[in-house]
Amino acid sequence: MAGPLPVLELQDAMPLFDETGIAPAPFTMRLLPGDCALIACRDVERGAMFADLCCGMVTLASGVVRCTGLDWTMLGTLQANALRGRIGRVSRQGAWLDILGTDANIVLPQLHHTRRPERDILEEAQALAERFGLPGLPVERPSHLTPGDRLRAALVRACLGTPLLLVLENPIAGAENELGAVFLDVLTRARHRGAAVVLLTRDIGPWRGQHGFFTHRLHLLDEGLYAMRRTG
Amino acid sequence: MSAPGVDHDAPFGRLARLRWRFLSLLATIGRATRAQMRFTLMFVGVAWGVVCESVRPHSWRRTTRLEFRRCVREIVAGGLLSVLVTAVLAGIGVVSQTVYWLGFAGLAQMTGSILVSVLVRDVAPILVGIILLGRNGMLSTAELGLLNINGQIRGILGVGLDPFTLLLLPRAVAFMLGGFTLGIIFSVTTLVMGYMASRVTGAINSSVWSFFTDVVSSMGAIDFVLIPVKFVLVGFFVGTGSCLTGLMAAPQDDVSSLLPVAFTRGITMVMVVTILFSLSL
Numbered sequence: 340m341a342g343p344l345p346v347l348e349l350q351d352a353m354p355l356f357d358e359t360g361i362a363p364a365p366f367t368m369r370l371l372p373g374d375c376a377l378i379a380c381r382d383v384e385r386g387a388m389f390a391d392l393c394c395g396m397v398t399l400a401s402g403v404v405r406c407t408g409l410d411w412t413m414l415g416t417l418q419a420n421a422l423r424g425r426i427g428r429v430s431r432q433g434a435w436l437d438i439l440g441t442d443a444n445i446v447l448p449q450l451h452h453t454r455r456p457e458r459d460i461l462e463e464a465q466a467l468a469e470r471f472g473l474p475g476l477p478v479e480r481p482s483h484l485t486p487g488d489r490l491r492a493a494l495v496r497a498c499l500g501t502p503l504l505l506v507l508e509n510p511i512a513g514a515e516n517e518l519g520a521v522f523l524d525v526l527t528r529a530r531h532r533g534a535a536v537v538l539l540t541r542d543i544g545p546w547r548g549q550h551g552f553f554t555h556r557l558h559l560l561d562e563g564l565y566a567m568r569r570t571g
Numbered sequence: 572m573s574a575p576g577v578d579h580d581a582p583f584g585r586l587a588r589l590r591w592r593f594l595s596l597l598a599t600i601g602r603a604t605r606a607q608m609r610f611t612l613m614f615v616g617v618a619w620g621v622v623c624e625s626v627r628p629h630s631w632r633r634t635t636r637l638e639f640r641r642c643v644r645e646i647v648a649g650g651l652l653s654v655l656v657t658a659v660l661a662g663i664g665v666v667s668q669t670v671y672w673l674g675f676a677g678l679a680q681m682t683g684s685i686l687v688s689v690l691v692r693d694v695a696p697i698l699v700g701i702i703l704l705g706r707n708g709m710l711s712t713a714e715l716g717l718l719n720i721n722g723q724i725r726g727i728l729g730v731g732l733d734p735f736t737l738l739l740l741p742r743a744v745a746f747m748l749g750g751f752t753l754g755i756i757f758s759v760t761t762l763v764m765g766y767m768a769s770r771v772t773g774a775i776n777s778s779v780w781s782f783f784t785d786v787v788s789s790m791g792a793i794d795f796v797l798i799p800v801k802f803v804l805v806g807f808f809v810g811t812g813s814c815l816t817g818l819m820a821a822p823q824d825d826v827s828s829l830l831p832v833a834f835t836r837g838i839t840m841v842m843v844v845t846i847l848f849s850l851s852l
Contacts, residue, residue, distance in 0.1 A: 423728075451731070
């Protein structure tokens with residue numbers, strides 16, 4: 340009997356060196372619904388490339404990357420964009436359109452990819468913003484927010500709707516503080532809904548106490564992905 | 572055996588240097604030509620894409636419609652005052668002078684046709700194009716260029732937002748609508764102000780209705796189609812060119828290097844549209 344379809348599957352996926360400038364190495368990983376992978380990577384560039392690889396934005400020299408069973412290379416632009424619309428992402432460069440307010444930036448992917456009423460989206464975004472410690476949806480432009488508030492806004496945007504996959508690049512330093520607890524709670528709810536999570540972090544230390552939370556603990560190195568030994 | 576201190580390779584060295592300089596010159600010319608052609612070819616492709624996608628309902632999602640409304644508001648409401656001031660000055664300067672000198676030369680009956688052929692057909696699209704370019708085109712280039720340089724365009728691609736559908740398409744169509752609206756406002760205002768100035772100076776004695784009847788009757792049937800099309804195309808070329816210049820920005824670019832390029836391209840496109848239509852008329 341076939342098991343559940345993996346949300347994200349990398350099979351010997353080797354990025355094209357000319358495009359990424361990252362040492363070509365095959366990556367293999369398989370995340371089922373509800374899985375959560377903690378990936379330690381000290382090099383933020385490499386981490387960003389890996390996040391792009393999961394979202395089908397990197398040309399492959401060999402191998403395959405599938406999201407919900409769909410091979411990114413076989414999808415047209417419209418289909419690929421629609422699938423990316425089901426991915427909640429906190430990226431290194433922020434991905435903010437500074438010509439719009441932060442509130443518009445937060446709801447933009449949901450407005451674009453879904454037919455949900457705008458009021459519903461705004462209410463959900465408002466509730467998530469309050470959970471993450473914002474007084475409401477910030478209306479200032481993203482560049483006018485403090486880094487902390489911008490991070491909270493990025494988390495709201497990533498968790499809005501019902502993402503199939505969450506790809507989070509260094510979202511928070513750890514789970515020790517209040518934001519960390521809320522963050523883990525929101526991730527748990529998303530995983531219960533069937534979402535898979537890729538959490539990239541520069542420093543594994545603050546997450547050592549949460550080893551039961553993650554189904555995969557990996558190191559992202561030049562040579563590829565390697566499982567890390569549990570020490571916490 | 573050669574005398575000491577004499578360099579027998581000197582002519583060859585000079586030749587090699589000359590050859591190197593010539594090749595460098597060719598390379599510079601080639602780079603510039605390729606860069607210019609790259610924009611032209613990209614422009615043709617993107618313009619065709621805008622035409623095709625703008626008629627597909629699927630392209631007009633909520634986010635695209637929001638951006639379209641925002642841009643129309645910025646272009647029309649934001650540019651209205653500039654257009655009105657320019658139109659008043661052009662009306663006082665161009666129209667009243669035309670009416671005065673035609674009357675002086677005994678050619679008052681040609682007032683309408685001269686105004687239509689010079690002012691409405693040629694001057695109005697150029698001035699409206701320059702206002703659109705300076706006020707909104709440069710802004711679009713700077714906005715999209717900075718988004719591109721800072722990696723935010725790649726960032727929004729990561730969440731499935733296509734910059735063409737989200738940013739370029741609504742802006743190009745908004746520029747078309749803005750070009751048409753501001754062009755018609757400019758033409759009417761200029762003629763009204765020109766009439767008023769001529770009336771005050773005594774260069775014209777007829778009523779405003781007969782003045783406008785004279786202008787309208789001197790327009791052929793084709794003018795009623797081609798003049799609005801010219802305004803629309805000026806807006807389209809300025810909008811698409813400005814947005815494309817911003818989206819094609821390289822990582823090493825900055826606003827100070829993008830804006831002069833966008834301005835030159837925009838002016839060239841405005842002139843090309845105006846001249847092509849003038850030839851066809």
